[in-house]
Amino acid sequence: MTPALSRRRLFSGLGAVGIGGLVAADATAMSASAANDPQIVPFRAANQAGIVTPQQDRLTFAAFDVVTKDRAELVRLLKTWTTAAESMTKGQLVPGGETDLQAPPADTGEADGLKPGNLTVTIGFGPSLFDDRFGLASKKPAALKPLPKLAPENLDPAYTGGDLCIQACADDPQVTFHAVRNLARLGAGTVVLRWMQLGFGRTASTSSAQATPRNLMGFKDGTRNVRAEQTDVLDRCVWIGDETDQPWLRGGSYVVARRIRMYIETWDRDYLADQQNVFGRYKASGAPLGRTDEFDTPDLGSSDIPDNAHIRLASPEHNGGIHLLRRGYSFTDGIDATGNLLGGLFFIAYMKDPKQFVTVQTALAGDALNEYIQHIGSGVFVCPPGVTPGQYWGQGLFT
């Protein structure tokens, strides 16, 4: 066993120290260097990373159930997860134990040598975490409850609910998978994976510097999304503020995740004019119907945009000023039993209160898009604020 090995350097892009090891002096050099590396998103801040962070291209999302009834064990898990997540976002190994030849390494190793890839790891707590197992009922915010039945949906219990969620986003799919895999492994005996979703391409932009991506229906998606620069909208619609009944949640946010299947073959047979009417935008440019530029404001007073167009029914103008910060991903799980493509949009949105999602989704009951999609999985979680130095994820729950 060589102590140097326990300071192993994971990614080759930063300076001279390679896999061979890192001595104490190098560690300081590394943190200074790492701080300047554009591929590292700071883990400790007032808000959790992975919400307004410029959206990365890859996702691994996981929902977990807690299998212990021991509150101290849950706290231990959150502390361990915090340390491991922080380390992985820096492109470092999950700390501890990697030099013992008689035990499995602490880190599974598949991200060894890869760049940090702007990894963000974001945690959320589901309504079921606040039941009678851990004495957390008094810490439960009134806004956190299972979503009502929302038409049209056909939810698969195998992709619904969860006590905890982890959203890992990065520019490299192996980095996101590694993060969730290692947290699941560290949680063995305390949590079990309930469901998991990989996403391969972002379907939104969360910063003005990002180009708008396209979803699997071929349309630009995220044009009118909330951006990190819109701090007034974030305060009004995304970050939990003084209005909360649970002060420990200030600076947090709620996340709603929906696994939405697209009937891609049917969509691909639809003619272009109808596809455009479904969304209320031109397919090529992304401009609202009747306008010319992608970022032109839709004229919702005009009949160019049909009454049942997606952008009309989802718009803040139609929903009392409600905004959602969307952060979804395209996904595919191959084909279904009939040979049709099984793919769609893994919708993720952050908001101040889940009733914002319920309002918009209720308005979407008459959406022209519903002919081509179905909601088949769902989760709602409250994300605590960011961790400041010395704290662990969700510490406010226990103090």
Ligand SMILES: C=CC1=C(C)c2cc3[nH]c(cc4nc(cc5[nH]c(cc1n2)c(C)c5CCC(=O)O)C(CCC(=O)O)=C4C)c(C)c3C=C
């Ligand atoms: C309940 C919220 C929403 C669900 C569910 C949803 C599903 C969904 N959306 C698309 C594609 C597009 N959505 C677009 C805009 C848009 N969508 C929502 C909300 C939900 N979408 C909002 C709030 C908005 C913005 C409305 C506005 O302010 O104009 C667009 C247009 C481009 C854009 O602004 O992002 C597309 C395209 C799919 C494919 C889908 C389910 C599979």
Ligand SMILES: [Fe+2]
């Ligand atoms: Fe949408």
